[in-house]
Amino acid sequence: MGQLIDGKAVAARVRAEVKQEVERLKAERGLVPGLTVVRVGEDPASKIYVTGKKKAAEEVGFNSWEEHPDASITEEELLSVVERLNEDPAVHGILVQLPLPKHIDSERIISAVRPEKDVDGFHPMNAGKLSLGKPGPRACTPFGVMRLLREVGCDPAGKRAVVVGRSNIVGKPMALMLLQADATVVICHRKSNLAEEVSRADIVVAAVGVPELIKGEWIKPGAVVIDVGMNRMPDGKLKGDVEFAAALERASFITPVPGGVGPMTIAMLMRNTLDAAKGGV
Secondary structure, eight states, X not given: OOEEOOHHHHXXXXXXXXXXXXXXXXXXXXXXXXXXXXXXXOOHHHHHHHHHHHHHHHHXXXXXXXXXXXXXXXXXXXXXXXXXXXXXXXXXXXXXXXXXXXXXXXXXXHHHSOGGGBTTSOSHHHHHHHHHXXXXXXXXXXXXXXXXXXXXXXXXXXXXXXXXXXXXXXHHHHHHHHHHTTOEEEEEOTTXXXXXXXXXXXXXXXXXXXXXXXXGGGSOTTOEEEEOOOEEOTTSOEEOSBOHHHHHTTOSEEOOSSSSSXXXXXXXXXXXXXXXXXTOO
16 A cells, blocks of 8 residues: 655645745845736636745745736737836746636747746746756746655656656656656657556656546556646546556555645745746756
8 A cells, every 4th residue: 555645745845945045045135036927817727826826925935926917918918018027126936827818829928938037947948958957947847746756765766757748847847857867767648558658667657637547557566656637527526647546555655636746836836936036046
């Protein structure tokens, strides 16, 4: 029977570390990190996420602001908002909450954020730095996964890691971070033989958005399983991408859904913002 990885507890530790550093930064340099979240329109999920991010920012001692233009804003007008924030020295981190309205090119907006203020780690330059192994802001969810692995004593070096999903937000940066940690990495997608690949993995990271796609019987005994999936079922409950109960019987460690990876994403956003305020990582 595997042990649960308590993402809430680990995230609380990360936030406490950030808060301690913020207090020192303020005392030594008179500097308070500033984070601005840009939320366009009234997407209900985005409102929940932004509220959580603002709460976490205030908890660790950041200055926190929200830019909340109407969904009718034009792309050029939104670019002007981003440029104003780029020029504001009090703003060290800019986060553009996705999704944006369909008439706005998300990639253009994200690319307009200065790379050093891109605390989501999505800017093409920061994605390139990650691929080259250079320092820079890291995509928050996979960054959080790496911290969870460290917390349970799982050193990826020499281990076979399977990442299910190849999104730019989770799958690809996750694979690169594991590769940098000297894991042997396989990225799976819809053309992959999932059962075969997962059954050989010492570390499984599922980030595909299909409830219980990864069957428990596929999990190699003793593997560490990280479930990034957050799938809302018809009854309102959340399920991950992994068949949890069956996987729990075979894994050494496994994240629950909810309460696993989710809290880590916001915690690592706080880490990225602090590092941006300090002048880079």
